[in-house]
Amino acid sequence: MLELCGxxxxxxxAEVLRGVDLVAPAGVTTVLIGPSGCGKSTVxxxxxxxxxxxxxxxxxxxxxxxxRTVDAVRxxxxxxxxxxxxxxxxxxxxxxxxxxxxxxxxxxxxxxRVDELVALTRFPGDALGRYPVELSGxxxxxxxxxxxxMLDPDVILLDEPMAALDPLVRAELQADLRAIxxxxxxxxxxxxxxxxEAGRLGDTxxxxxxxxxxxxxxxxxxVRAPRxxxxxxxxxxxxxxxxxx
Amino acid sequence: MGPPRTTGRPVLTRALVLVAxxxxxxxxxxxxSDAARTPLRIGSKxxxxxxxxxxxxxxxxxxxxxxxxxxxxxxxxxxVFGALVAGEIDLYAEYTGTLTQEILRGVxxxxxxxxxxxxxxxxxxxxxxxxxxxxxxxxxxxxxLGIARISDLAAHPELRFAFxxxxxxRADGWRGLRAAYQLPQRSVRGVDHEIAYRGLxxxxxxxxxxxxxxxEIVEHRLRLLxxxxxxxxxxxxxxxxxxxxxxxxxxxxxxxxxxxxxxxxPAMTAMxxxxxxxxxxxxxxxxxxxxxxxxxxxxxxxxxxPRAPDGWLHALGQRTLEHLFLVxxxxxxxxxxxxxxxxxxxxxxxLGRVILGLTEILQTVPSLALLxxxxxxxxxGEAPAIVALFxxxxxxxxxNTYAGLRGIxxxxxxxxxxxxxGPGASLRAIELPLASPSILAGIKTSAVINVGTATLxxxxxxxxxxxxxxxxxxxxxxxxxxxxxxxxxxxALGVERIFDVVEKMVVPRGLRL
Numbered sequence: 001m002l003e004l005c006g007x008x009x010x011x012x013x014a015e016v017l018r019g020v021d022l023v024a025p026a027g028v029t030t031v032l033i034g035p036s037g038c039g040k041s042t043v044x045x046x047x048x049x050x051x052x053x054x055x056x057x058x059x060x061x062x063x064x065x066x067x068r069t070v071d072a073v074r075x076x077x078x079x080x081x082x083x084x085x086x087x088x089x090x091x092x093x094x095x096x097x098x099x100x101x102x103x104x105x106x107x108x109x110x111x112x113r114v115d116e117l118v119a120l121t122r123f124p125g126d127a128l129g130r131y132p133v134e135l136s137g138x139x140x141x142x143x144x145x146x147x148x149x150m151l152d153p154d155v156i157l158l159d160e161p162m163a164a165l166d167p168l169v170r171a172e173l174q175a176d177l178r179a180i181x182x183x184x185x186x187x188x189x190x191x192x193x194x195x196x197e198a199g200r201l202g203d204t205x206x207x208x209x210x211x212x213x214x215x216x217x218x219x220x221x222x223v224r225a226p227r228x229x230x231x232x233x234x235x236x237x238x239x240x241x242x243x244x245x
Numbered sequence: 246m247g248p249p250r251t252t253g254r255p256v257l258t259r260a261l262v263l264v265a266x267x268x269x270x271x272x273x274x275x276x277x278s279d280a281a282r283t284p285l286r287i288g289s290k291x292x293x294x295x296x297x298x299x300x301x302x303x304x305x306x307x308x309x310x311x312x313x314x315x316x317x318x319x320x321x322x323x324x325v326f327g328a329l330v331a332g333e334i335d336l337y338a339e340y341t342g343t344l345t346q347e348i349l350r351g352v353x354x355x356x357x358x359x360x361x362x363x364x365x366x367x368x369x370x371x372x373x374x375x376x377x378x379x380x381x382x383x384x385x386x387x388x389x390l391g392i393a394r395i396s397d398l399a400a401h402p403e404l405r406f407a408f409x410x411x412x413x414x415r416a417d418g419w420r421g422l423r424a425a426y427q428l429p430q431r432s433v434r435g436v437d438h439e440i441a442y443r444g445l446x447x448x449x450x451x452x453x454x455x456x457x458x459x460x461e462i463v464e465h466r467l468r469l470l471x472x473x474x475x476x477x478x479x480x481x482x483x484x485x486x487x488x489x490x491x492x493x494x495x496x497x498x499x500x501x502x503x504x505x506x507x508x509x510x511p512a513m514t515a516m517x518x519x520x521x522x523x524x525x526x527x528x529x530x531x532x533x534x535x536x537x538x539x540x541x542x543x544x545x546x547x548x549x550x551p552r553a554p555d556g557w558l559h560a561l562g563q564r565t566l567e568h569l570f571l572v573x574x575x576x577x578x579x580x581x582x583x584x585x586x587x588x589x590x591x592x593x594x595x596l597g598r599v600i601l602g603l604t605e606i607l608q609t610v611p612s613l614a615l616l617x618x619x620x621x622x623x624x625x626g627e628a629p630a631i632v633a634l635f636x637x638x639x640x641x642x643x644x645n646t647y648a649g650l651r652g653i654x655x656x657x658x659x660x661x662x663x664x665x666x667g668p669g670a671s672l673r674a675i676e677l678p679l680a681s682p683s684i685l686a687g688i689k690t691s692a693v694i695n696v697g698t699a700t701l702x703x704x705x706x707x708x709x710x711x712x713x714x715x716x717x718x719x720x721x722x723x724x725x726x727x728x729x730x731x732x733x734x735x736x737a738l739g740v741e742r743i744f745d746v747v748e749k750m751v752v753p754r755g756l757r758l
Contacts, residue, residue, distance in 0.1 A: 048663045071665065079663040085656055089678045089753035098674065099664050131755035147664070 001026035001155060001187040002047055007056035009042055009211075016042050018211040019056065026154075029181050029188040031202030033195065035234070038208040040191045044157050047189065048077055061154075078148025078156040083164045084140040086132040086147075092139075093128040096146045103151075117146040120180060138169040145177075155187045162197065174200050195219070195238040207231060284312040285490070285497060288325045288334035288625075291318040291704070292438065293520045293527065293719055294376065294458060294513065298338035298482065300531035301508075302501055308535070311497045317527075318715055319625060320616070320704045321411055322347055326485075327620035328706075330364050334625070335490040336501070340376060342480035344368070346417040367491055369484035369498075370505035374458060374513040377480040378412065380422075381455040381467040383445060394473040395426055398452065402429040407450035409438035417478055418454070425476040439718050456480075458510055460518035482508065504539065512538060521720060560713075561732060567708035568736065571699045575631045576692050579638035584684065586639070587646020588672065597647060604640045612637070612698060616705050630702035630709075637698055638691035645687025649680030681752050689744040696737040700729065710736075 002024040009017040017039045024030040024047075032040040045051045046058050049070035058065040060073045079085075086095045093114065100110050118125045123142045132140055141161055148156055161177075162170045178201050181188050192198055198205050199219040207215045207222060215227040226232035285306050289299035296317050303313045316334060319325050326348050328334045339348075344357050352360045361368050380395055387393070390401060398404060412418040413435035422428065430452075436444065442461050444450035455462060455469065457480075462469060484501055491498045516534060519525045586604070590597030612633055619629035653676055661671040677684075703711030710729040717725030749757075 045659075050659055050663060074663060074665040077663075079660065081656055081660060085660040087657060087661075087675055087679070089755045091755065099666075102666065102670060102674070131758055133755065133758050 001061060002030075002189060003059040004043065004046070005057045005059070007043075007046065007053045007058060009039070009046065009051065009054050016211050017046075017053075020208075020211070020213060022206055022213055022216075024187060024189045025204070026187045027185050028203040029190060029201055031198040031205045032189065032191045032208060033193060033198045033205055034208035034214075035193065039211040040208050041159050043208075044159050044189060044191050047155075048079055048157055049073055075151065076154045078145075078151075078153040080141075080144045080148045080156070080158045080161050082160045083137065084132070084144030084147075084161075086140055086143055088132050091129050091131055092123075092135060092143045095132070095143055096128075096150055098147065100150055113150060113152075114146075117149055120149070120183075121146050122176060136169075137165050138173055141165065141173060142176075145180075149184075153186070155189070156181075158188070158190045160191055160193070162192075162194075170197075177201060195235065196240070207234065209234075283493070284314045285336065285494065286334045287313060287315045288319045288328055288337040289315070289317050290322065290325050290337070291320060291715055291719060292456075293460075294456070294517050295338055296527045296719075297516050297520060297530055298372075300527045301504070301534060302336060302338070302484065304528070304531045304535050305500050305504065306497050309497050309500045311494060316625065316706045318703070318712075318719060319706050323617045324620060324625070324705060327617065328625045329366060329485060329487065331621055331624050332487065332489075333620070336484060336486040338372070338482055339368075339485045340480035340482055341371070342377060342417065342478040346478055347415055350416060361485070362488070365488045367486055367488050369486065369502050372482040372484070372504055373506045373508040374510040375479055375481050376456045376458045376510075376513065378417070378477045379455045379457050379472065380452055380470045381462060382452050382470065384466050384468040386451065387468040387470070392470065393468075394471040395422070395476070396473050398428055398430070398470070399426060402431070404430055404451040405432040405434075405449070406430055406452045407434050407436050407441040407444045408454045409441060410435040411438075412454040417476070422476055425474055437718065439721060442721075458513045458517055460514060460521040463514075463518060464522060482513075507539060508534075524720070524722065557728075561728070564708060564710050564712060564729070565732065565736070567702075568696070568699055568710050568733070571627060571630050571634060571702050571707055571709055572692065572695045572740075574627075575634035575699075576638055576688070576695055578631070578635045579642055579691060580688060582635075583639045583642035583687075584646050587643045587684070587687075588650065590643065590647045591650035592668075600643065601647065604643050607636050608640045610636070612701050613704065616701070620705065625706040627702070627707045629705050630699070630707035633701070634695050634699055638695055641690040641694070642684070642687040645683045645690070646680065649683025649687075650676055652683065653679050678753050679756070682748070682756060685744065685748055685751060689741065692740045692744065693737050696733060696740055700733055 004020050004022040007017055007020045007022075008015065020039070020043065022043065032043055034040050042051065046053055047060070047065070049065050052066075060069070060076075063069050065073050086092075087098070090098065096114060096117065097105075097110050100113065105113075114128070115125075117123070118128070121142045123139065123146065127135060127139060132143070135143065144161070148158075162173055165173065174197060181201070188201075190197075190201055202219065205217060205219055205222060206213050209230055215222060215231050217225075222231060223235055226235065285303075287299045287302050287306075289295040299315050299317060303315045306313050316328075319328060319334075322339075322343055325334070325337050326339070329337060341354070341357070344361075345352060345354060349357060349360045358368055380398075382392060390397075392398060392401070406419075408419055413433075415421075419433065434450070438454075441450060441453040442465055445453055445465060445467075452470075455467070457469070461467065486498060486501075512534070516530050519530050520527055583604075586600050590600040615633045615636065616629055619632055623629045623632060657675065657679070658671070661675045666674060699707075699709050700711030700714055702709045703715045710733040712729065713725045714729035714733075717723065717727075717729065
């Protein structure tokens, strides 16, 4: 569904991506993981056309992402960032329905979709009239997810969506997200630096380091057959202290 | 003193007048048959003597059946002469020295009439008195230091001079005087002429410039220093009027010219003292002078309307309307121009530096200079005042619009883009609402500053609260100054409150939680 071929990207002379080849298959959740600064968020921003590659090609459903196709790509893609990325001047409902209203959906159709999403994301319906500052971190993230799902996109991109949440809320949201992604069968690309999250949500994982993909596979494959010392080092560093008990 | 003798027009029609002013500067010369109906527009400078002379001209013309508009205390020499050349006024009283030394710099006395004629202006005969520049000191201080002549000042380099701003800048003023007498003083400040006297009384200044018919010479017990090297030129009072007016109303001009030689220096000083010390209205002084000294009865229909009991309130209401008109029109224009400029600046960094730089430069242009520059283009009245206020309103709004937009977290702008909002939709739905508190704060700053700056509008005949302030400074009348200053301050506070309400309506609730 999403594909990067030999993609490179520089910021102010520094090479952030160096010839990345990467595929996010349709209908599954692909996790991009790696230490800070490895370029995983840059990959996500290339996929939705917020950045253009300096070299190589980004493809969406077989077509190159460029100035002519980027609007169509964005129309078929939902995008969620850390803490939801909600617009503070809009209520939860207005954040969720912004694009539907922009596209001229009828009120009844908008309401019907909101009802579906509230049920899907288990968001308290009476909180829809609240502003982002009046919501908890977990609620903000659910609103961000509803906004991304509003137009029923084929692809959902999530950039460290749970980094700012406390562990209990995060675990609950992770469980809900997994259920939602399974139920919808969407193509999902999730960026995280948390191996536990990667394991819970990802069908397949891309481990990145210094602007390149080091290893691809399931979590089990990465643990059993680390390609190099960095991979085993990265995995061991995130082993839970609970495992030794 | 009565309310300013300008015609009271409703605010709404003023907008049309403004448009007309902005749109056309020609088609003003009326033809002969209109002569009686087309009013004689008299101007005067911001000092009492000029206003009294303007009132004398007004009373004489009215006595002759001519309708009159007197734009009192319009401004300094440049503004009033500029208004005459631009055809905004038909007549005012000028001094020969000012013509040779300031207006027509370098033109000899003989060549003055032809130089004026080239500008479509006629100089009438001399009115009689000579109001030349002079230096004055407190009489007792001059006696203590043994100073009687200007040349005596050279021996006292510690003396502090406070000169009118006009005197500081004029060729025959301080610069010429210093050279002619080799004066060594270093503490030389340019202040308002009326304020210089206060400095003298307070002991902050030792020497001031004077006009030889100033009532303050009597009031403040001053000693005039003898101009022993004959530096100061003669300042004989004359009428200046437009050629075109002389052709249109030759009888009125003959009536005015008949005053030639009949206003003596003592008579003028006495009239100045009547206005200043006794607080007699200039129009009353003029009427008395015409009745007693010229032996002519005041005009049949009476030039001076007695002040109605509600005159003060009426004047306040009129000024408030004028002031609000200046502030609101200039502010609206500024919003319409400055917000898009701020948006452009925020979107394009290079263009932004140019826009912000230019608006900053505009802000540094002194307001008086800006007003003078605009008289040839826009004449006098509301138009130049509104343009000046507009110019000064730009920077706070441009800067705050720019800052408000640049202050939006980049992640939110990216999300708007990623959601599929184009640049225009993102601006309308996301960026402007998020920047609205900052933009509104900029507009509020401009509005409050505007309320204060609009008092300068009185310098170019735009009315408003500046009118009583200027007159109050001129007449040394604190009550009159407060009549303008207090409502201006209250209006500024009111404007702040209004914007608090507007903020509640405009700024999205989510940003105020």
